[in-house]
Amino acid sequence: MTREEVEVESYLSTETMMKELQTLLKELPYVYRLINDNNPIITQITADSREVKAGALFCCVKGYTVDGHDFAKEAYAQGAVALLVEREVLDVPIVQIKVNDVFRVLSFLANALYSYPTNDMHMIGITGTNGKTSVTYILEEIFKQNQARTALIGTIQMKIGEKSYPIKNTTPEPSYLFNSFRAMKEAGVDHCMMEVSSHALEEGRIRGIDIDIAVFTNLTQDHLDYHPTMTDYRLAKERLFQQLGNRYDPQYPKYAIINGDDPYADYFIRATSQPVVTYGLTKTSDLYASDIKLSATKTQFTLAGMVSDVTITSRLIGRFNVYNMLAAAATALKSGVPMSDIKAALESIPGVKGRFQSVQTTRDYSVIVDYAHTPDSLKNVLETVQTFTKGKIYCVVGCGGDRDKTKRPLMAHVGETYSDMTILTSDNPRTEEPEAIIKDMEQGLETTDYVIEVDRKQAIHRAIDLAGPDDVILIAGKGHETYQIIGRETYPFDDYQVAHDYLEQRLGD
Numbered sequence: 001m002t003r004e005e006v007e008v009e010s011y012l013s014t015e016t017m018m019k020e021l022q023t024l025l026k027e028l029p030y031v032y033r034l035i036n037d038n039n040p041i042i043t044q045i046t047a048d049s050r051e052v053k054a055g056a057l058f059c060c061v062k063g064y065t066v067d068g069h070d071f072a073k074e075a076y077a078q079g080a081v082a083l084l085v086e087r088e089v090l091d092v093p094i095v096q097i098k099v100n101d102v103f104r105v106l107s108f109l110a111n112a113l114y115s116y117p118t119n120d121m122h123m124i125g126i127t128g129t130n131g132k133t134s135v136t137y138i139l140e141e142i143f144k145q146n147q148a149r150t151a152l153i154g155t156i157q158m159k160i161g162e163k164s165y166p167i168k169n170t171t172p173e174p175s176y177l178f179n180s181f182r183a184m185k186e187a188g189v190d191h192c193m194m195e196v197s198s199h200a201l202e203e204g205r206i207r208g209i210d211i212d213i214a215v216f217t218n219l220t221q222d223h224l225d226y227h228p229t230m231t232d233y234r235l236a237k238e239r240l241f242q243q244l245g246n247r248y249d250p251q252y253p254k255y256a257i258i259n260g261d262d263p264y265a266d267y268f269i270r271a272t273s274q275p276v277v278t279y280g281l282t283k284t285s286d287l288y289a290s291d292i293k294l295s296a297t298k299t300q301f302t303l304a305g306m307v308s309d310v311t312i313t314s315r316l317i318g319r320f321n322v323y324n325m326l327a328a329a330a331t332a333l334k335s336g337v338p339m340s341d342i343k344a345a346l347e348s349i350p351g352v353k354g355r356f357q358s359v360q361t362t363r364d365y366s367v368i369v370d371y372a373h374t375p376d377s378l379k380n381v382l383e384t385v386q387t388f389t390k391g392k393i394y395c396v397v398g399c400g401g402d403r404d405k406t407k408r409p410l411m412a413h414v415g416e417t418y419s420d421m422t423i424l425t426s427d428n429p430r431t432e433e434p435e436a437i438i439k440d441m442e443q444g445l446e447t448t449d450y451v452i453e454v455d456r457k458q459a460i461h462r463a464i465d466l467a468g469p470d471d472v473i474l475i476a477g478k479g480h481e482t483y484q485i486i487g488r489e490t491y492p493f494d495d496y497q498v499a500h501d502y503l504e505q506r507l508g509d
């Protein structure tokens with residue numbers, strides 16, 4: 001089952017929340033009108049009729065594809081005792097709370113039902129085009145080193161302590177989110193790191209979360225299928241920094257941690273009223289890295305600025321990972337973690353699944369699986385590969401269907417510019433024709449010296465066949481994913497496994 005198709009079977013918290021509707025409404029700072037006035041006990045808040053249990057307040061959300069109001073009857077049949085609506089639903093004889101914006105009120109009520117679970121947790125929200133998942137994992141390692149009880153939410157999974165739960169979106173919708181925060185509190189979690197996608201910010205999925213530290217990694221092109229322009233994309237991301245609020249609390253200050261080297265840094269600095277800490281590769285940033293030494297197996301640099309100089313040797317590869325480590329280190333420092341714990345964690349973290357992950361092989365060339373699925377991340381990763389490759393670089397790359405079309409030629413162009421041979425293939429074509437996606441990619445190519453292999457497995461095999469001593473193969477775009485979506489079907493597929501199995505088979509030859 002895929003991340004996109006995953007059924008999050010039941011909500012994580014099993015504690016029965018019980019609040020009278022009137023109690024919840026008393027806290028609601030929005031204008032509403034009651035239809036079929038009544039005061040049932042609410043035990044669940046959900047916007048998905050398929051999740052409804054007895055005692056639910058079902059929130060009717062107008063989505064991009066369907067209108068939740070059309071599922072109100074189904075929710076009632078399953079035991080919903082109240083509805084949150086934007087228009088009256090006829091023939092459903094339960095109390096209906098009519099408001100102007102269901103989504104906004106839904107996150108407020110979910111927060112109230114679960115007794116504001118994030119107010120006394122250290123909440124870190126990370127946004128940016130690339131690096132969010134990586135930074136959450138680095139932070140998890142640091143806080144664990146500091147004996148904290150951690151949870152993380154993001155692209156790969158929801159993790160509470162050592163337990164892993166499947167996740168549908170990088171940043172889930174509010175009823176699931178607040179229930180999960182409740183589950184975290186039940187598990188004694190005190191530090192939660194969450195990726196905050198621009199979609200989530202645009203759709204208000206994180207409203208009501210008491211974010212303590214907001215982190216900005218970088219902003220480059222992606223998701224222009226969803227956000228009309230780069231400005232809209234940036235403005236969505238800026239909302240995380242506005243959510244830090246205006247009140248300065250000297251005892252528990254909130255912070256914005258910002259990549260000072262990013263061309264958009266000033267926008268994010270101006271978006272917040274809270275103290276800002278910048279990080280980067282020059283002395284102009286509050287925390288900076290110098291003396292960077294990159295290799296295929298380790299990265300070394302000196303952390304300086306707001307701390308006394310300390311040398312870090314990490315297994316996270318590439319200059320972009322220096323940025324990720326800086327973001328995590330600045331966040332941890334402002335969370336009160338001593339430098340000794342930060343150093344220990346940066347030096348012990350083995351890597352993040354599907355991010356610059358080396359396929360274990362005894363061959364004299366190497367295969368790297370990486371989640372680069374934007375022009376900038378592909379460029380960064382290929383530049384990193386260039387720094388240590390003695391032979392040729394083979395880049396296996398495709399682009400996702402039903403996603404930003406304008407990044408396709410750019411990614412192909414990056415492939416041809418920074419590698420010796422680009423093998424264009426399929427990523428998750430979804431409902432688009434795989435060949436048509438590849439045609440879009442070809443528009444960005446200047447030479448004719450490339451290979452097309454629509455079948456991703458064959459493309460990986462082809463790259464391995466072509467590679468010789470000292471060469472490096474980069475398989476980009478799908479990283480940790482264990483599936484491929486073709487049409488509306490999902491098939492098992494794992495870049496790492498495909499490469500590994502073929503290498504094993506060849507070794508056996």
Ligand SMILES: CC(=O)N[C@H]1[C@@H](OP(=O)(O)OP(=O)(O)OC[C@H]2O[C@@H](n3ccc(=O)[nH]c3=O)[C@H](O)[C@@H]2O)O[C@H](CO)[C@@H](O)[C@@H]1O[C@H](C)C(=O)N[C@@H](C)C(=O)N[C@H](CCC(=O)O)C(=O)O
Pocket residue numbers: 004047048049050061062063064065066067068071168169170171172173197198199200203
């Ligand atoms: C474009 C987008 O953001 N879509 C999200 C949106 O879907 P939608 O508006 O189409 O929802 P819909 O299907 O019309 O349903 C409307 C309402 O009816 C309800 N419903 C629907 C069917 C039913 O039988 N019963 C029922 O009650 C739904 O639960 C929903 O509340 O609301 C859904 C429920 O919250 C999300 O799962 C869905 O994410 C889809 C799966 C998606 O692909 N989103 C991607 C683009 C996304 O959000 N990606 C970012 C990461 C991007 C990145 O940085 O890489 C992410 O945070 O994951």
Ligand SMILES: Nc1ncnc2c1ncn2[C@@H]1O[C@H](COP(=O)(O)OP(=O)(O)OP(=O)(O)O)[C@@H](O)[C@H]1O
Pocket residue numbers: 128129130131132133134135155170195217218320321323324354355356370371372373376377378380381479
């Ligand atoms: N700081 C960075 N700057 C540029 N590229 C990066 C950075 N960190 C990671 N990358 C590249 O981006 C890819 C995705 O990294 P990661 O999963 O951490 O990002 P993300 O922001 O969580 O992505 P998504 O939006 O898909 O959730 C990596 O595989 C790597 O190629």
Ligand SMILES: N[C@H](CCC[C@H](N)C(=O)O)C(=O)O
Pocket residue numbers: 170373399400401403427428477478481
């Ligand atoms: N969160 C991103 C992931 C893209 C990963 C890539 N493999 C693809 O399917 O396009 C998205 O949904 O746009």
Ligand SMILES: [Mg+2]
Pocket residue numbers: 132133134154155156170195
């Ligand atoms: Mg991510």
